[in-house]
Amino acid sequence: MTSSHGLTALHLRQGHPDFLDLPWHLPLGDWNPKVCSRLVEVPRGLSRHTVVFVSYGTDIYALKELPVPVGQREYDVLRGLEDRRLPAVTAVGFARMRVPGEPKDETGVLLTQYLPSSLPYRVLFMNKGLERYRERLLDAMASLLVRLHLGGFYWGDCSLSNVLFRRDAGELQAYAVDAETSELHAKLSDGQRNLDLMIMEENVTGGLADLAAMVELPHTLDVYETARSIRQRYERLWSETHKEISISARESYRIHERIRALNELGFSVSEVDLVASGDGSQLRMRTIVTDREYHRHQLHNLTGLVAEERQAALILNEIREVKATLTRELNRSVPLSVAAFRWMDDRFRPTMSQLERELGPAIDEAELYCQVLEHKWFLSERAKKDVGLKVAVKGYVALRREQPALALLRSASAPLPTVVTEASVSTEAAMDTPSEEAEDEEADTAASQVPVPVPSGGGAR
Numbered sequence: 001m002t003s004s005h006g007l008t009a010l011h012l013r014q015g016h017p018d019f020l021d022l023p024w025h026l027p028l029g030d031w032n033p034k035v036c037s038r039l040v041e042v043p044r045g046l047s048r049h050t051v052v053f054v055s056y057g058t059d060i061y062a063l064k065e066l067p068v069p070v071g072q073r074e075y076d077v078l079r080g081l082e083d084r085r086l087p088a089v090t091a092v093g094f095a096r097m098r099v100p101g102e103p104k105d106e107t108g109v110l111l112t113q114y115l116p117s118s119l120p121y122r123v124l125f126m127n128k129g130l131e132r133y134r135e136r137l138l139d140a141m142a143s144l145l146v147r148l149h150l151g152g153f154y155w156g157d158c159s160l161s162n163v164l165f166r167r168d169a170g171e172l173q174a175y176a177v178d179a180e181t182s183e184l185h186a187k188l189s190d191g192q193r194n195l196d197l198m199i200m201e202e203n204v205t206g207g208l209a210d211l212a213a214m215v216e217l218p219h220t221l222d223v224y225e226t227a228r229s230i231r232q233r234y235e236r237l238w239s240e241t242h243k244e245i246s247i248s249a250r251e252s253y254r255i256h257e258r259i260r261a262l263n264e265l266g267f268s269v270s271e272v273d274l275v276a277s278g279d280g281s282q283l284r285m286r287t288i289v290t291d292r293e294y295h296r297h298q299l300h301n302l303t304g305l306v307a308e309e310r311q312a313a314l315i316l317n318e319i320r321e322v323k324a325t326l327t328r329e330l331n332r333s334v335p336l337s338v339a340a341f342r343w344m345d346d347r348f349r350p351t352m353s354q355l356e357r358e359l360g361p362a363i364d365e366a367e368l369y370c371q372v373l374e375h376k377w378f379l380s381e382r383a384k385k386d387v388g389l390k391v392a393v394k395g396y397v398a399l400r401r402e403q404p405a406l407a408l409l410r411s412a413s414a415p416l417p418t419v420v421t422e423a424s425v426s427t428e429a430a431m432d433t434p435s436e437e438a439e440d441e442e443a444d445t446a447a448s449q450v451p452v453p454v455p456s457g458g459g460a461r
């Protein structure tokens with residue numbers, strides 16, 4: 001590195017460009033298209049620091065300028081989040097630049113991978129086609145905090161600007177960005193969780209008040225009620241994952257029942273503790289929940305597809321439908337893995353090939369497929385019969401041609417995830433001998449510990 005160069009050190013992870021062609025001799029705030037042709041504009045939230053985005057082919061990176069020790073800490077925390085497979089942006093590297101006048105005449109630059117198809121909350125509020133997601137934002141934030149807290153992550157600065165949202169088959173998945181004030185622990189105390197929730201409430205209310213001064217907020221997002229509502233959703237979800245139940249020795253089916261209820265909510269259960277209580281005739285059951293990616297893991301293990309959690313849950317329903325059809329046709333039971341194989345060959349691949357021919361390459365196949373499914377439900381509801389996938393693909397293509405940034409028609413019968421309580425678990429699961437379906441699911445619970453790569457694609461085109 002020459003002495004005129006501002007870059008003094010660069011730590012990079014494998015599999016990314018070397019970034020040496022960037023104008024490191026200038027502070028990030030002075031980068032403009034004349035000195036850096038790689039600069040790109042993307043939708044973004046508010047920030048304290050200077051943040052710029054650069055593209056290398058289809059890959060986009062975020063660069064944030066901040067004091068060296070702070071940036072190095074954030075890099076380490078983001079790596080820790082990745083090791084724990086928690087939803088956050090991925091750290092790519094850390095650079096040090098000489099900047100006269102800064103402490104020790106240097107400053108740091110944190111490089112992260114741009115989260116593809118991510119939507120900052122402002123886009124969700126202001127874009128007309130996205131109204132349907134606004135209410136979902138509350139669930140997505142609550143779920144993100146539960147997942148992070150389960151993983152021992154104390155955020156210290158949860159705010160609307162520090163969360164990124166990705167579309168997930170009619171829902172939203174939230175990811176953490178900005179871990180400057182965060183800490184990773186083996187386990188969070190109730191005090192730490194509570195403090196994090198208080199900070200979230202203060203930040204969200206402040207963020208909405210600022211926004212309300214500029215634009216009219218939808219009535220679903222009251223400045224003072226929204227944060228409270230996120231907290232309530234968080235608390236419901238947290239107590240659901242931490243509920244202890246009392247069972248008798250003859251009620252072992254309730255163990256499966258409880259695990260299935262958590263799986264239905266997307267949580268993977270890693271351990272079950274049973275402790276005798278009272279006179280010993282009762283057992284207290286406690287489950288240890290690890291992540292909220294149960295369906296994601298299951299779909300990945302069955303098909304190799306990478307999807308978000310709700311996309312995966314919807315696709316798995318389709319695979320179960322294929323399993324039921326095959327079982328009927330062959331007059332014998334068929335494993336889920338065989339049905340998954342058939343689903344790939346008969347439904348997924350042909351649909352994707354046709355969509356590619358008609359609309360060009362997909363960035364996020366799982367989201368696109370789920371949009372077609374949703375269109376199928378919509379058409380079937382109108383026709384009062386199942387219109388089938390072929391008709392749905394045709395109709396979807398026509399709609400996309402009319403409306404490239406499609407605001408989807410929501411069908412009233414599209415299955416929405418529900419909080420499954422013990423009382424509402426199906427009788428099939430409540431049998432002493434687990435059903436074949438339950439066995440499939442159990443096998444998948446064990447397999448669900450296999451990590452799923454972070455999606456590299458984006459949302460729907």
Ligand SMILES: Nc1ncnc2c1ncn2[C@@H]1O[C@H](COP(=O)(O)OP(=O)(O)O)[C@@H](O)[C@H]1O
Pocket residue numbers: 043044045046047048049050051062064089090112113114115118120161162163164177178179180
């Ligand atoms: N890796 C990333 N992918 C997508 N957007 C990002 C990424 N990093 C930052 N952003 C956007 O830039 C904004 C500011 O980044 P952030 O890390 O929160 O900076 P600050 O510490 O200054 O608040 C975020 O709200 C987000 O919208």
Ligand SMILES: [Mg+2]
Pocket residue numbers: 046047048161162177178
């Ligand atoms: Mg921030």
